[in-house]
Amino acid sequence: MIVINNLSKRFRKKEVLHSINLQLENRVYGLLGANGAGKTTLIRCLAGLYEPQHGEMLYNNEPIHKSKSFRQDLGYLPQAFGMFQELTLYEMMDYICSLKNIAKSKCASEITKALTSVNLENKGRDRIKTLSGGMVRRAGIAQAILGDTKVMLLDEPTAGLDPSERARFKNTVNALKKDRTILISTHIVEDVDACCNSVIVIDEGQVLFNGSCEELRNIAINKVYMINEADSDSIVGEKFILKINEIESKIFYRILAKEKQEYQSEKPNLEDGYMCLVKGLA
Amino acid sequence: MRKLYKDSLLVFLRSKNLSIPYFALLALTLAYFGFCFNNYLQYSEIFSVAMWLVRPCIFLIAFFIYCSYELAIKMYDNNMVEYLKIYGQGLWKAYGAIILCLSTIVAIPSIMFFAFVVFMYYYIDVYYLPFLIHLMKLSVLYFGLSFIIGMMLGTAMAAKLKNKRLAVYGFAVIFMLLNTTFTEAPFRIPYLLFNSYRTERMLYYIKDFLTVVPHELGNNFTIAPIYGFPMEPIRWILAVFWGLFPLTLILTECFNRKTKKALIAASCLMVLLVIGLFSVRGSTLIMDMRVDSYPFADPIYYMDSPREAYDGYEAGFIVEEYEMNLTISNELHAEVEVTIDNRDLDNYEFTLYHGYILMSVGTEDGEIPFTREGDYISIESLNGADRVIFKYYGKSPKFYANRQAIALPAYFAYYPKAGRTNIWDLDRYGYVVNISPNESDYTVNIRSDLEIFCNLAGSNNSFRGKSNGVSLFAGMYEEIAENIYAEPMRSDLPKREYIREAQEILIDIFNRLERPEPESVILFSDKRFFQMPQNFSLNSNTDDTVVMSDHITSVFCNNGPELAENIMESIIKPKANIWFRGGYLSYLFNRQDESDPLVQSAVDLNLLLEEIDEWRSLAGKFSDMNGEKRKNVSEKDRATRIADERRRYDINQIVNEKAAKYLFYESPRKEENLRIFFDYFTSESEEDYLGLVERLVREELEHDRN
Numbered sequence: 001m002i003v004i005n006n007l008s009k010r011f012r013k014k015e016v017l018h019s020i021n022l023q024l025e026n027r028v029y030g031l032l033g034a035n036g037a038g039k040t041t042l043i044r045c046l047a048g049l050y051e052p053q054h055g056e057m058l059y060n061n062e063p064i065h066k067s068k069s070f071r072q073d074l075g076y077l078p079q080a081f082g083m084f085q086e087l088t089l090y091e092m093m094d095y096i097c098s099l100k101n102i103a104k105s106k107c108a109s110e111i112t113k114a115l116t117s118v119n120l121e122n123k124g125r126d127r128i129k130t131l132s133g134g135m136v137r138r139a140g141i142a143q144a145i146l147g148d149t150k151v152m153l154l155d156e157p158t159a160g161l162d163p164s165e166r167a168r169f170k171n172t173v174n175a176l177k178k179d180r181t182i183l184i185s186t187h188i189v190e191d192v193d194a195c196c197n198s199v200i201v202i203d204e205g206q207v208l209f210n211g212s213c214e215e216l217r218n219i220a221i222n223k224v225y226m227i228n229e230a231d232s233d234s235i236v237g238e239k240f241i242l243k244i245n246e247i248e249s250k251i252f253y254r255i256l257a258k259e260k261q262e263y264q265s266e267k268p269n270l271e272d273g274y275m276c277l278v279k280g281l282a
Numbered sequence: 283m284r285k286l287y288k289d290s291l292l293v294f295l296r297s298k299n300l301s302i303p304y305f306a307l308l309a310l311t312l313a314y315f316g317f318c319f320n321n322y323l324q325y326s327e328i329f330s331v332a333m334w335l336v337r338p339c340i341f342l343i344a345f346f347i348y349c350s351y352e353l354a355i356k357m358y359d360n361n362m363v364e365y366l367k368i369y370g371q372g373l374w375k376a377y378g379a380i381i382l383c384l385s386t387i388v389a390i391p392s393i394m395f396f397a398f399v400v401f402m403y404y405y406i407d408v409y410y411l412p413f414l415i416h417l418m419k420l421s422v423l424y425f426g427l428s429f430i431i432g433m434m435l436g437t438a439m440a441a442k443l444k445n446k447r448l449a450v451y452g453f454a455v456i457f458m459l460l461n462t463t464f465t466e467a468p469f470r471i472p473y474l475l476f477n478s479y480r481t482e483r484m485l486y487y488i489k490d491f492l493t494v495v496p497h498e499l500g501n502n503f504t505i506a507p508i509y510g511f512p513m514e515p516i517r518w519i520l521a522v523f524w525g526l527f528p529l530t531l532i533l534t535e536c537f538n539r540k541t542k543k544a545l546i547a548a549s550c551l552m553v554l555l556v557i558g559l560f561s562v563r564g565s566t567l568i569m570d571m572r573v574d575s576y577p578f579a580d581p582i583y584y585m586d587s588p589r590e591a592y593d594g595y596e597a598g599f600i601v602e603e604y605e606m607n608l609t610i611s612n613e614l615h616a617e618v619e620v621t622i623d624n625r626d627l628d629n630y631e632f633t634l635y636h637g638y639i640l641m642s643v644g645t646e647d648g649e650i651p652f653t654r655e656g657d658y659i660s661i662e663s664l665n666g667a668d669r670v671i672f673k674y675y676g677k678s679p680k681f682y683a684n685r686q687a688i689a690l691p692a693y694f695a696y697y698p699k700a701g702r703t704n705i706w707d708l709d710r711y712g713y714v715v716n717i718s719p720n721e722s723d724y725t726v727n728i729r730s731d732l733e734i735f736c737n738l739a740g741s742n743n744s745f746r747g748k749s750n751g752v753s754l755f756a757g758m759y760e761e762i763a764e765n766i767y768a769e770p771m772r773s774d775l776p777k778r779e780y781i782r783e784a785q786e787i788l789i790d791i792f793n794r795l796e797r798p799e800p801e802s803v804i805l806f807s808d809k810r811f812f813q814m815p816q817n818f819s820l821n822s823n824t825d826d827t828v829v830m831s832d833h834i835t836s837v838f839c840n841n842g843p844e845l846a847e848n849i850m851e852s853i854i855k856p857k858a859n860i861w862f863r864g865g866y867l868s869y870l871f872n873r874q875d876e877s878d879p880l881v882q883s884a885v886d887l888n889l890l891l892e893e894i895d896e897w898r899s900l901a902g903k904f905s906d907m908n909g910e911k912r913k914n915v916s917e918k919d920r921a922t923r924i925a926d927e928r929r930r931y932d933i934n935q936i937v938n939e940k941a942a943k944y945l946f947y948e949s950p951r952k953e954e955n956l957r958i959f960f961d962y963f964t965s966e967s968e969e970d971y972l973g974l975v976e977r978l979v980r981e982e983l984e985h986d987r988n
Contacts, residue, residue: 047368051539065538068370076368082360084289086296091289098285099372143365 001025002046002064002151002181007055009041009205016041018205020055026150028177030192030213031185032274033202039185040079042202043155046183047076059151070151072100075144079155079185081136083128089115089139090124096143114142118172134165141172152182158191170194189271199270201277208277213270220268220276225255227263235261240279242272286379294353294383304387307345311391314338315398328406328771329505332420335399336511339424339495340461342391343432347454350384350436358444367536374536381437381532388429395425410770412758416510420496423513427521428494431528438528441535460492463500466571479573486572491560494524503569503577506815507769508757509687515612516563523556564612565677565684569817577821579679580713583636584706587656594966597631597701599624603723606697606752610730614638614683614690615675618697625668632659632698633716635705638676645669657695657705672698680821685731687758689815691835692737692751693717693828710856712824718750721831732756735767737810737833750831753812768813776839781807783842788849791870794953795960800853802829809833823860827852847871854963858971861935865942866963870956874947885944887979893937894972900930941975949982 002024009017016038033039044050046057048065056063059070083092093111102110115121118138123131131139137157144152154173158166173182173195186192192199192213199216201209209216224242227235229251237259245252254266256275295301322331357363357376366372399417435457439450459465465485472481496511505511530549534542568575573582603621608614616638622630634640636657643652643659645667653660664670677683681694690696693715695705704714728734728743734756738747745752760770768775785807792799810833819826819837827836827848839845847867854863868874874881903926915923945955955978962974 048538049364049367071368071370074368076365078361078364080361081365082362084293084356084360084362086293086356087289091292094285095289096369098283098289099366099369099375101370104285140365 001060003058003061004046005056005058007042007045007052007057009038009045009050009052016205017045017052020202020205020207022200022207022210024181024183026179026181027197028173028180028182028184028195030196030199031183031202032187032189032192032199033185034187034278037202038205039187039202040155041205043076043153043183043185047074047153072147073150075146075149075152077137077140077144077152077154077157079159081140083136083139083143085129086127088125088127089120089131092128092139093124093143093146096146100147102147110146110148114146117145117176118142119168132165134161134168137161137165137169138172141169141176145176150180152176152180154182154184156185156187158186158188166191189269189274193270199274201274203278216273216277217268217270218273220256220272222260222265223256223258223276224266224268224272225257225261225263226252226266227255228252231263238280240275242275283375283379283382286375287382290353290376290379290383291386293356294349294387297353297356300349300352303345304349307342308391308394311394315394318398319402322402322406326406326773328402328408329507331402332399332417332511333497333505335395336420336424336496337499339428339497340458340499343428343461343494344454344458346384346388346429346432347436347439347457349387350380350433351440351450351454352436353384354380354437354440355445358440371536374533377437377441377532377536381433384433384437385430388433392421392426392429396421408770410758410760413510413771416513416758419513420511423517423521424494424496424511427518427525431494431521431524434525434528434532438531441532457492460489461495461498463498463570465489469572473573482573486574491520491557494521498570501570503820504817506567506687506817507771508689508755508759508815509567509682510758512567512686514563514566514684514686516560516566519556519559523552527552562612565614565682567682567687568679574679576679580706581711581821584708590702590704592702592704595631595702598627599630599700600720601698601700601718601722604697604725604752606724606726608726608728608730610683610685610688610728610732610734610756612684613675613677614696616673616697618672618674620670620672620698622664622668622670622700625664625666628663630661630664630670631702632661632672632700633657633695633703633705634659634672634674634698635676635678635681635695637678638674638696640672640674642671642673644671644673646671658702659698670698680818683754688730688732688734688754688756689818690752690754691812691814691825691828692749692753692830692833693825693835697752707824707856710824710860712822715825715828715852717828717830721748721750723748724752726752726754728754730756735759735761735812737812737830747832749833753830753833753835755812765808765810766813767811769815772813772816774816774838774840776811776813776836776845778807780839780842780845781811784846784849787842787846787871791846791850794870795957797957797960800964802831802853803849806834806849811836811839813837813839824856829853843871843873847873854960855965857963857967859934859938861938862942862971862975863963865939866946866956866959869942869946869952874943880939880943881947885940885948887944887983890937890940890944891976891979893933893940894976897930897933897937898972900926900933937972941972941979945975945978951978951982 004020004022007017007020008015020042031039041050045052058064059067064070087095090111093114094107097107097110112121115124118141120135120138120142123135158169161169170191184196196213198211199209199213200207232253235255235257237257240256241253242256243254245254256272256279318331318334321334322328357366363373366376399421403414403417439453443449469482469485473479497505527549530545534545537545599622601620602623605619607617634657640654640659642649643661644650645664646669647665647667650661681690681696683690694713695716699716699718703716707714724738724747726736726738726745730743734743734754736745737749737753738745740746755767758769758771759767762768762770762775763778766776766778788803789799806829812833812835814835814837816837826838827834829849829852836845836848851867946952949955962971
């Protein structure tokens with residue numbers, strides 16, 4: 001279990017993380033937040049790439065920066081991921097096995113297992129430069145799980161992937177989530193909905209929400225309305241237009257409203273809950 | 283680690299932008315070896331081959347900067363660094379593997395160079411072990427460590443500058459240029475602007491700190507075989523520094539803040555330490571166009587100093603005994619005790635080259651006050667003592683003494699000499715041969731790692747004997763025959779038969795002159811003969827051959843006649859223009875070129891007298907011209923002055939060559955003229971030689987008219 005207490009990180013005068021408190025257990029967490037909210041900084045702090053100014057991060061009650069087991073258990077996929085283009089996928093995995101100090105005798109089985117997990121078992125002999133962007137991302141996950149890692153930090157893993165690769169990614173995460181703590185940073189709410197048990201919403205360096213997907217959705221109950229364009233002025237109180245749809249030549253707004261309206265409310269989705277939080281409509 | 287190393291090597295080999303140039307380089311290197319070998323077959327000069335071999339060194343270093351940067355930067359180009367860092371010391375392991383891989387890449391050409399120099403050594407068939415050791419050290423330092431420096435710099439630039447290729451290659455180009463003679467022109471600009479050499483010296487200080495090649499590209503100076511390529515301890519220290527310093531920069535990228543701080547502190551300390559050591563590097567042999575380079579340092583120093591003339595200066599005392607305790611490490615450290623014959627003087631003057639810093643002067647009772655003014659030491663009173671102890675250290679740009687080689691001829695004031703004597707002769711452009719007319723007892727003990735050769739008897743760097751000077755030589759230097767000491771790697775080695783032949787020629791010459799042989803010539807073939815480094819004559823016209831009471835130093839000894847002439851040149855006083863003296867000697871030794879138009883045509887004596895007058899008139903204009911006045915001449919007068927000087931230079935050669943040709947070749951009284959001028963050259967007469975020429979020519983004209 002990972003415990004984060006009162007974590008703060010500042011870059012010069014700018015405070016990027018502000019007193020973060022979290023507890024991460026063996027499940028898949030979606031770390032949601034707008035660009036610049038502090039998601040990557042939080043993940044990098046956890047990965048040991050940044051040293052925070054305040055607070056502590058514990059892994060099984062041991063400070064992360066001193067914990068050897070955390071280093072062994074950690075798998076990390078950065079936002080921008082790449083590998084030596086000149087090596088084959090198998091050679092690259094072998095290279096990472098060496099870096100992770102995985103015993104030579106176990107390397108082959110670990111690589112096969114990791115590549116199978118991400119559906120790349122047939123690509124082992126291919127050079128990295130011949131793989132598609134999605135395959136490289138999956139290879140990134142494969143390198144993260146090499147050595148049977150227990151903690152996986154995935155920073156924007158679906159950025160730049162086409163829908164089919166994103167779907168494949170979600171399947172991969174679902175296949176891996178057993179007995180692992182997986183933290184997926186993203187600003188794509190659908191991804192979280194598809195594969196995360198819990199959601200952490202972060203905005204301007206602060207945790208706005210930490211709970212299940214259902215709980216996040218529930219925040220938007222009775223706050224989501226689908227109204228005709230002509231009726232949009234009749235909304236009482238603060239509102240936020242989520243979507244504009246055209247149905248049978250008529251324009252409809254999907255609106256978030258802070259106060260209860262006279263219209264029939266819609267069933268909220270995760271994005272509605274998230275927007276409620278970040279727009280201060282909760 | 284083996285796996286990481288293997289994969290890094292695979293990355294290198296599979297990268298076309300790295301492997302293709304690398305294999306092309308190996309092929310080019312082999313072709314270049316062929317060129318060097320062919321050079322040896324043509325000229326049989328091993329040092330020339332070695333110089334060709336080291337010339338492209340900077341290109342190889344630059345190539346390894348490129349290779350290492352482009353290999354290491356792949357981690358950044360492929361966004362690998364971030365995740366490599368999170369594995370326990372992952373980034374360092376990745377860098378370690380890259381460095382190991384690059385070491386292999388670098389080792390192959392290094393081994394090729396090493397193998398080639400060893401092959402050349404055995405091919406030339408000299409079997410002089412110090413030379414083999416020198417070549418091996420050369421390979422390790424300049425074909426090994428220098429390549430590693432290139433590799434480390436490239437890797438460090440990848441770690442620090444990351445993808446900023448323009449900056450990386452900009453630095454690489456600057457680094458390359460600093461290892462060539464390209465800097466000569468830009469480094470001279472501060473002098474041209476501000477008329478001061480200080481900035482130039484500072485720039486060269488920085489350049490030297492970055493120099494990682496033995497012989498810069500574009501440097502046309504030859505390598506002295508006694509010294510070989512520069513491999514003083516500071517060169518090794520710099521090479522190790524430039525290997526380790528980039529490593530600390532790489533490590534700072536790989537570790538966390540605490541270790542990073544410790545590494546930065548360590549690298550700062552390392553920089554300070556190396557700068558400190560570099561500042562006290564002592565005696566080195568600098569051969570380029572800078573003002574401190576040995577061909578220029580002394581000429582410029584003495585040109586800028588006020589002219590002093592101490593010819594005929596009487597010291598008032600004689601040094602009866604020298605006890606010299608010398609330590610030759612990075613430079614000369616000396617404690618010299620002199621015993622003098624006269625305790626009653628009010629003032630004692632000594633000459634010691636200004637490059638030696640005098641720490642103290644004392645007697646047995648303690649230190650005594652002294653004043654130092656350039657090359658001269660003045661001591662007011664010895665308080666009745668007859669022994670003076672001088673403690674000093676320092677160096678000369680030309681007469682080096684360090685861990686690599688020693689060349690300290692007896693006529694150079696590297697130890698205190700009685701009285702005031704000039705060190706440099708501005709008129710003749712050369713070192714004044716300062717030999718004591720009296721012999722002294724010498725006890726010389728030298729602490730040095732080198733085997734030193736001396737004109738005195740002794741062994742294990744301790745020598746004792748009576749002479750009028752002590753010469754010390756060491757380095758790639760040997761006793762090649764009994765009492766003949768030379769640089770074994772030179773092709774023009776002296777031989778005993780040349781020396782004997784020279785003596786016979788000189789005896790014939792003195793018979794022809796009907797003059798007794800001077801003491802220095804009698805039995806000179808039995809004296810110890812020391813061959814001086816060939817490039818010593820680069821900046822001096824005066825000390826090619828010097829005959830001392832028990833030994834001879836000579837730059838050239840290719841044959842008997844040449845040596846005989848050189849010895850005669852050292853006997854006659856430098857009282858005439860170089861063209862005239864040269865002419866005198868060539869006619870005396872019947873060495874004139876019969877095909878020379880001057881020799882074939884008759885001299886018009888009246889025209890000669892007119893030209894002598896013109897020369898005198900032009901010379902009169904510049905008699906008081908010195909460096910300071912030269913600088914202050916107005917623009918208007920400058921053109922006239924330049925034209926006059928050009929004419930004076932032209933007419934100078936014409937007048938002197940014609941005069942010598944007529945008097946010593948064409949004249950019916952040539953034998954008598956040769957005698958007259960021999961007497962003139964060996965006398966103390968201060969008569970102007972052109973006056974004597976004029977007188978003899980007029981006498982002959984008179985004689986012809988009558």
